[in-house]
Amino acid sequence: MPRAEKLTIADICEDLGISRSTFYDWRAKHRAPKCITLPNGSLRVRRSEYERWLASREDIA
Secondary structure (H helix, E strand, O other): OOOOEEEEEEHHHHHHHHHHHHHHHHHHHOOOOOOEEEEOOOOOHHHHHHHHHHHHHHHHH
16 A cells, blocks of 8 residues: 555654644644645645654754
8 A cells, every 4th residue: 555645633643642632732833744734624744744844853852
């Protein structure tokens, strides 16, 4: 099965082991990866953006 190019918030939360509320808190503080808002209001994150965001966190830790 090919890897999805766009991830759901649930995918990201599961991968990071965080709650949805934590993700939305990070998003409100501009600390989450950049999101795409779909016409129905759902959020998606490009896999490339997520991987870039994760790599940028390595230097901070």
